[in-house]
Amino acid sequence: MTSKESKDDASLGDQDAVDVLEAESKEFDKDAEIDRILKAFRLDAYSVLDLQPGVPESDIKLTYRKKSLLIHPDKTKNPLAPEAFDRLKKAQTELMDEKHRERLDEAIADARMLLIRENKWTVDSPELKTDDFSKKWRDKTREVLIENELRRKRQLKAQMQEEGREQRKAEQEIEDRKRKRQHEQDWESTRDQRIDSWRQFQKSKSGGGDGEKKKKKKLKPIG
Structure with missing residues (x-):
């Protein structure tokens, strides 16, 4: 080599x-x-x-x-x-996403204002320019975002429960109308039968009355 x-x-x-x-x-x-x-x-x-x-x-x-x-x-x-x-x-x-970003920016701004109020600072206070404030701001932003998320979930849960109630109510109304239609159909399907039964009842009632009258005439005493 x-x-x-x-x-x-x-x-x-x-x-x-x-x-x-x-x-x-x-x-x-x-x-x-x-x-x-x-x-x-x-x-x-x-x-x-x-x-x-x-x-x-x-x-x-x-x-x-x-x-x-x-x-x-x-x-x-x-x-x-x-x-x-x-x-x-x-x-x-x-x-x-414009709407999501607006909500996030608003939460971050809210966290800043909360810190200022809690510490009785002003927007011109020198504390706002320190690294310590930046850390506290991040921590406060975290708290605000968590609270907002919990609120959103509660609202969503309430909305779902309300929608569930409305759904059950709608289903109950549908079931009630179904039962009513079935009842009307059953009533109509037995209409002829009811009419025949009524006619038979009236006929038997009428026949029984004539027999009774004839019987009474026979029992009437003479002269």
């Missing part, structure tokens, strides 16, 4: 090592992002996508594209990738 060949082999070995390190680094980044997504508060789509509230739709689309390519289940061996990918997709869908 010549010295040139030895150098080439060494270069290939070094390149292989670099490739392995890069692959491991990329896999580490994928694992870290999957872990972050799964630990993010799922009711806060901004948190799942690691975005700040108020970003434009273009940022949402770009961020989703980058992260979805990074953690796509086909591009990583991490068994949790499918779950993380689904959560990422759900978060992106929610933020692209």
Whole structure:
């Protein structure tokens, strides 16, 4: 083997090592992002996508594209990738839905105002610019979102119960009308029979009366 060949082999070995390190680094980044997504508060789509509230739709689309390519289940061996990918997709869908995003933005704004009121601050207070406030704001946002979700579920449950009552009422009305129609049909089907029975009754009654009169005439004393 010549010295040139030895150098080439060494270069290939070094390149292989670099490739392995890069692959491991990329896999580490994928694992870290999957872990972050799964630990993010799922009711806060901004948190799942690691975005700040108020970003434009273009940022949402770009961020989703980058992260979805990074953690796509086909591009990583991490068994949790499918779950993380689904959560990422759900978060992106929610933020692209105008009404859902408005509700989320409103909850985040409510959390900020609640913190200001609870601490008797003003919108110009210096405390609002600290990292401590940012953390408290995230925690308060979590509380507000949980309360909103519980309220939504209670309303949904009440709505379903009301719909159930209305459904049972409608079914009962249908059953009542069905029984009424059946009764009318039964009554009509026996009409001729009832008429014949009535005629027989009247005929027997009439015949019994004549026999009684004749009997009475025979028993009438003479002169």
